[in-house]
Amino acid sequence: TPNSFYQVYVMAICSSSDSSFYTGPLSFNTSNQGTYMDWSTDCSPAGFIDISGTGTDLLLTDDSEIGMLLPFPILYQGTLMNDCTIGNNGGMALGTTTALIGYGGNMNTQPGSFIFPWGDDLDDETGNVYHQTIGVAPNRMFIVQWDNICNFSGSVGAPTVTFQVQFDEATGKIWFVYNDVVFGTPNASDDYAANADIGVSGPNQDLNVS
Numbered sequence: 001t002p003n004s005f006y007q008v009y010v011m012a013i014c015s016s017s018d019s020s021f022y023t024g025p026l027s028f029n030t031s032n033q034g035t036y037m038d039w040s041t042d043c044s045p046a047g048f049i050d051i052s053g054t055g056t057d058l059l060l061t062d063d064s065e066i067g068m069l070l071p072f073p074i075l076y077q078g079t080l081m082n083d084c085t086i087g088n089n090g091g092m093a094l095g096t097t098t099a100l101i102g103y104g105g106n107m108n109t110q111p112g113s114f115i116f117p118w119g120d121d122l123d124d125e126t127g128n129v130y131h132q133t134i135g136v137a138p139n140r141m142f143i144v145q146w147d148n149i150c151n152f153s154g155s156v157g158a159p160t161v162t163f164q165v166q167f168d169e170a171t172g173k174i175w176f177v178y179n180d181v182v183f184g185t186p187n188a189s190d191d192y193a194a195n196a197d198i199g200v201s202g203p204n205q206d207l208n209v210s
Contacts, residue, residue, distance in 0.1 A: 035078035035204045044166055044175035051164075052147040055130030060088040062124045062152065067097020071133040071142050072169050076113055077202040086144055088129060090118035090196065092165070104197030107206040117163050117176040119197035120190070121152040126160050135169075142167040151187045159183040174200075 009022040058066050065087040074081045074094060081094040087101025094113040104119020127148030134141050145164035161183060166175040176198070182191045189195065198210040 037077060037200065037202070037205055037207060039207055039209060044177050046141065046166065046175075048164065048177045048179045049134065049141075049143060049166070050179070051130050051132040051134075051143050051145050052128070055132035055143070055145060058086060058129045058131060060086075060124060060129045062088060063121075064088050064124075065099065065101050067099075068131070069097075070094075070167075072137065072140055074142075074167055075172055077204045079113070079203055081113065086129060086131065088124055088146075088149075089122050090120055090146055090149070090163075091116035092144060104199075107197075107199040107201040107208045110201035110206065112201065113203065114201045115165060115174065116197055116199055117165050117178075118146065118161065118193055119199075120193075120195060122146070122149045123152040123158075124149075125156050126150045126158055127162075138169055140169040142169070151183060151190055159185070159187055 009025055060066060065085050067083065067085045069083050070081065076094050079095065083097050084092055084094050085097055085099035085101065086092045089101055089103050091101045091104060092115050093099035093101065094115065096112060099112060103121045104116045107114070127146070127150065130145045130147060132143050134143065143164055143166050145162070147162050148160040149162070150158040150160045161181055162179040163181070164177050166177055168175070181193060184191070193210060199208045200206070
């Protein structure tokens with residue numbers, strides 16, 4: 001059956017009187033996804049999809065988070081995730097609505113299934129964080145967009161960056177998509193995520209991209 005989870009027990013029988021015990025369980029799924037992830041510099045086929053005018057504003061403040069149900073289950077490193085926590089500081093966590101997102105850091109030390117397209121101490125004086133689901137099942141895309149977000153400590157009119165995470169229902173792929181990665185003066189040292197942490201953590205694997 002497609003998109004299902006199974007466990008298999010195996011016994012090797014050498015003779016009619018063999019009393020060997022079953023070995024297992026061996027777990028697998030039929031979602032065409034393994035328990036480990038690969039990453040590449042490939043770009044999302046959809047490109048950057050601006051949802052700042054159509055998405056739901058999460059009304060996040062500095063260092064804050066909000067929990068929510070996912071619009072469709074996400075199979076992440078072999079575990080089916082149904083909810084998430086989204087934070088103002090350029091990251092989110094799957095499988096929980098009460099995570100503390102923090103500022104990124106080494107993915108090997110994260111305590112859960114975290115996703116950081118731009119993990120840093122970001123502020124809330126400019127911009128907002130939005131989410132939106134586009135398309136029709138089974139080809140939907142869930143998008144979280146950090147739009148015109150400034151560095152801490154920011155101010156009205158401070159330089160900003162814009163980026164998003166795209167979750168593709170059909171392929172199970174997760175895309176980091178960047179629309180504007182240049183703060184400029186006075187935060188030019190943070191341009192191109194120079195001081196941000198980019199990567200993912202999970203139950204089976206942690207990936208430090210930058």
